[in-house]
Structures are given as structure tokens and as C-alpha cells.
Amino acid sequence: MHALVLAATEAGELRDGLAAIGAGLVYGLAAIGPGIGIGMVVSNAIQAMARQPEMAGPVRVTMFLGIAFTEALALFGFVLFFLAQG
């Protein structure tokens, strides 16, 4: 089966296809963790704001900080996506 697939495609084509799959996976996998993380940050920030509306200002600043740090991981994946595309 593998030999058949290999015989049917040019070597370069196979490499390009694998590179494209890899590049797609890089970003998709890198987005999972930060996606969950940002969800947790924001949900807890909303809970805090709802319980103590007078603290909404500081909580919002801290929430953005938390989002920024969590999001950085996903963005590294996004940059890697371009590098992996070569």
C-alpha cells in the first residue's frame, strides 16, 4: 500500500504535502492549550467582577495581563506555522 502511494506520487509532492499537514497541525495544536487557558482566565475574572463589582477595574487589568501571557503561547505557534511552511 505504501509502496503504491509512493510510486504514484513524485517525491517532492509527498514532501510538500507532509509539510502542509505539519504546518496546519503546528498551529492547531498550539491553540488548544491557550484556548482553554484564556477561557479559564476570563470566566474567573467575570465571576470576580460579578461578586465584587467595585473591584471590576483592577480585575479587568489583571485579566488582560493574564490573557496576554496565555495568548503568547498560541502566537508562538502561529509564527511557527509560517516557519514550518518554509
Place this chain on the structure above:
Amino acid sequence: MILGAFEFPPIDELFRWKDVLLDDTPVAINKTAILMLVSATIVVVLFVGGSRRRRLIPGRLQNLLEVTYEFIDRGIARDVIGPEGARYTPFLGSLFLFILFTNWWSVMPFIQFPPTSRFGVPLYLALQTWVIYWFVGFRHHGIRYLTGHIFPAGVPKPLYLLVTPIELVQLLIVRPFSLAVRLLANMMAGHILLAALALLTAYALQNAPVIALGPFLLNIGVMAFEILVGFLQAYIFTLLTAVYIGDSLHPAH
């Protein structure tokens, strides 16, 4: 398959501009440079012009500038750094407004390109922040700024093997790099998304006009979202700069 032949142009085509002035010299000027100069000029003209004839009861422009200044001063400088943060408000304010205006070029009709999506621009801004927080730290605490950071108090001695390299890499590389990449990747992603939707609309108009409405409406929605993202990224960049400066001033916590 209606969209079978749709071809997305190479990424370089969306981000690389030809030099228009002083070609092939290290100071060649292209669209990115022009937009940066224009944004810087807008900030300077707004503030110099707006504060020329100050009145006790502010006019429209003066009011807008006062609100902006107060947002930086109260919301970022004093809140994050502390009372002595007021010294850094002018720097943080110009940083915020410069990034804001450069980001917003991405949705300006006929221009539609954020200079911050070229790595050089956010990298320079991040290195500037890097130099400033090291300088502030060393000026206020001398060498204890560095030792206090890489040998945090209250950590068991053997753990320094693990903690010290992490803290050192964090101070030297991770902070400026993540600052730069965060801004770059956000603006780049927005620009690519807008370009893809616009191309899809144009392609659908030629081949299947019925479905062109979908990407067109989506494009307008994403543009509104990009205005928000541009503001948010400028805010986060300034906020993190303030956090790093504050950390250099009071490294204890």
C-alpha cells in the same frame, strides 16, 4: 467545485512593499516607513497643537486629549507602577498612541496595511522597552536588581539550579520576544484574514455572484473586530511595558 481554482497569493505579496525613495540603500523608504512616519507625525501634531492654547474649560480637542492622557496616567501608569509611575506617563502615552495609530492603518480604506505586521517595528518597540526596564532596574537597585531577580528570596538553595536559568532567560529573552511577537502575530493574522476575505469576495463575484455576499459581510465584521484588536494590542503592549518597569522599580513582589 466552485472554488477549486481559488489561489491564495504567497505571503510575501501581502507584506513586502517596493522601495519608493532612496532605493537599495539602508535607509530606503517604503509604505511601511511612510505609514510609521505619518502615525508619529499625527501623534505629535495632535498633542502639540491641542495643548497650544489651553483653557480652563477645555474645547473638544483639548477634552479628547485630556481624557486620553488621564486614561494612560490613571489606568496604566499610576495603577500598575504606583504613585511614582507618573514620571513614565509621557513615554507610555506616546508608545500607546503610536502603536494605536500604526495598528489602525489596517482598516483604513485604500491603505489597509498595519506597519506593525512587519517584524522590525514591534521588535524595535520591544527592545526599547527592554532597554528601559533594565536601565530603571540598575539605576534604582544597582547589581541587586539582577541578583534579586535570578536568586529570589525564600527559595530552597538547590532549587536555584532550576530557577536561576529560567529567570535569566525570562529577563533577557522571553519578555522582549513575547512583547514583539504578540503585537506582530495579532496584526499579521488580522491582515491575512482581511486579505483572504477580500480576495474570496472578488473571486466569488467573478464566478458565483450569489455567494459573494457571505465573505463580503464577514469582511466588514472582521474589520470592526480589527479596530478592537488594534486598540487592545496597543493597550496590552503599554500595560506590559508598565508592568516590567514597575517590576524593575519594586522587584520584591
